[in-house]
Amino acid sequence: FGRVVFGEDGLSIRAAEIVEKIEKVNIVMGSAVGIGATRPEQYDNFTDLKNEASTLELIELTKHKNATVRSYAFWALSFDDSVDLMPIVLKHIDDSELVSTQFGCSGADIKTGDFFIDIATSTSEWQSNKLSNDQITRLNHTLISSSGNLAAKARAIKNAEITDELYPRFRTLVINESNQSGLVALAKFQKEQDVELILNNREDSEFEEGGYFYTYQAIAYFPHIKFLPLLSKNLGESLDNDHYSNEWKVLYKAIASYKSAEALDMLKVPFTKVKNHDIRKYHINFIHEAVDDFRGSIYDELLWDLWQNEGRITLDTFNYFHNKNPEKTLKLTKTTLIEKDQNITNDLLDRMFNIVLEADSEIATGIIKNKIEGSNVGKFEFYSK
Numbered sequence: 212f213g214r215v216v217f218g219e220d221g222l223s224i225r226a227a228e229i230v231e232k233i234e235k236v237n238i239v240m241g242s243a244v245g246i247g248a249t250r251p252e253q254y255d256n257f258t259d260l261k262n263e264a265s266t267l268e269l270i271e272l273t274k275h276k277n278a279t280v281r282s283y284a285f286w287a288l289s290f291d292d293s294v295d296l297m298p299i300v301l302k303h304i305d306d307s308e309l310v311s312t313q314f315g316c317s318g319a320d321i322k323t324g325d326f327f328i329d330i331a332t333s334t335s336e337w338q339s340n341k342l343s344n345d346q347i348t349r350l351n352h353t354l355i356s357s358s359g360n361l362a363a364k365a366r367a368i369k370n371a372e373i374t375d376e377l378y379p380r381f382r383t384l385v386i387n388e389s390n391q392s393g394l395v396a397l398a399k400f401q402k403e404q405d406v407e408l409i410l411n412n413r414e415d416s417e418f419e420e421g422g423y424f425y426t427y428q429a430i431a432y433f434p435h436i437k438f439l440p441l442l443s444k445n446l447g448e449s450l451d452n453d454h455y456s457n458e459w460k461v462l463y464k465a466i467a468s469y470k471s472a473e474a475l476d477m478l479k480v481p482f483t484k485v486k487n488h489d490i491r492k493y494h495i496n497f498i499h500e501a502v503d504d505f506r507g508s509i510y511d512e513l514l515w516d517l518w519q520n521e522g523r524i525t526l527d528t529f530n531y532f533h534n535k536n537p538e539k540t541l542k543l544t545k546t547t548l549i550e551k552d553q554n555i556t557n558d559l560l561d562r563m564f565n566i567v568l569e570a571d572s573e574i575a576t577g578i579i580k581n582k583i584e585g586s587n588v589g590k591f592e593f594y595s596k
Contacts, residue, residue, distance in 0.1 A: 221271065222264075223265075223268065226260070226268050229259045229263060230275070230280055232252075232253075232256045233257070233277075234277045236253045236256070236279075237311065238253060238279060238312065238313055239253075239283060239310055239312045239313070239326070240253040240257075240313045241254060241313065241315065242254050243315060244313050248315065257283050257286070257287070260272075260284070260287055261286075266291055266293065269285075269287050269288045269291075270284075270294070272284035273288070273302075273303070278306075278310040278323045279311070281303075281323055282310050282312075282323055285299065285327050285330060288340070289330050289339075289340050290339060290340060292339055292340050296342060297331075297342060297350070299327070300327050300328060300331050300350060301350070301353060303323060303324045303327045304324055304354065304359055304361070305357065305359040305361075306322065306323040306324035306327070307322045307360060308322065310322075310323045312326070321362070322362065324359065324361045325361050325362050325363050328350070328361070332347055350367075351367035351370070351371065352367075354367040355371060355380060364392075365392040368381070368384070368392040368396050369392055369395065369396070373399045373400060377396075378402075381393045381396045381397045381400075382397055385397055385408055386408070389412075391425035394408070394412055394429050395428045395429050397429070398428075398433040399432045399433070401432070401433045405433075406437055406438075409426060409429045409430065409433065409435075410437060410441065412425065412426045412429070413426065418456060419448065420445050420448040420449055420452075421456065423441075423458060423462070424457070424458050424461055426441075427442075427458065427461035427462050427464065427465040428464075428465075430442070430465040430468065431464045431465045431467075431468040434468040434469045439473060442465055442466050442477065443477060445462060446477055446481075447480075449494075450480070450484045451487075452487065452490060453490060454490075455490065455493055459493060459494060459497050460500065460501075463494075463498050463501035464497075464500070464501045464504060466478055466501065467498075467501035470505060470510070472509070475509055475510065478501070478510075478513060481494040481495070482495070495517070495521050496523070498513075498517070499517050499521070499523040502514055502517070503525055503527065506527075506528070514528055514532075515532070515539075518532075518543060518547070519543055522547075522551040522554055522555075523554075524547070524555065524559065525559065526556070526558055526559045529559060529562060530562070533566065541570055544563045544566055544567055545571075545574065545578075547563065548560075548563055548564070548578050549578060549581075557593050561593075583595055
């Protein structure tokens, strides 16, 4: 009666029953899902599989026809220190079948190979068996050379160390596969022969001026003079839009990367030329992010203007201004604390108050008193402390 009974597929009867339940639900679920963060039966099925199936059975199940079963089997193996996960991950480096997942309130369909890699490279402390740093490096090199299209491949390309050895591979990815992550990586080499590749790159887009997300990213790494007409044209075409575009963020970073008078003139255009009042704030936010990332003396007056007239200021820029012009910074800080603190982060507010308290404690105390009396609930705790 104590013997384990196996079926035709080589699984114990008990393991086969659990696999059938997992396959029927067909979603990889965490321990708490939905608004109520309840524990689903599917997670109990996973726990049963982890506890009941042997290591050899789990390894075999990573080859199962069902992506949910494959994923749960690999997840279960990640708790077993005796298993080398690397060979299994490499076998699924081209496993692009979608698997449905749900963790908490979030649900997503991801490629099974990406699920394997996410599990194997997880930073969670409760999961004991993960790839070593050396294995992750080898995995990333393999991903870059693979023909697959996992999200992990794009990350590996993005994070790859720029070496002469990798240049031919990136160029091949762009020419043969129109690989967008490869285009950005290629731009980091700043080679003249790649200018036309970048200039002619465009993805399909529903918007007339769209499809340049990765082109702009590439230009930010390689601000070549030949790209300026494209940036100027596309900027002009965006000014009358009544819709938001995520591409504006990288467009302005591409422009700001030049740190030139021509770039400065282009960055000033949206302040007065954006036609939709509600859309204007997105342009201003992205311009601020761009010049904050590519900070330089040529953009100082623009940054001052963004702070004084638009209320955009970050802690790094504030410290930059305080070192360059403490008197002007103190004066504008007082105005900001009195009139325009709504969008200021608490760490920056703390820094501002330290500056004002040191220079004029009476004014600072008066501001705090007024803020306690009139601040909204989001800022009350900060000022009362």
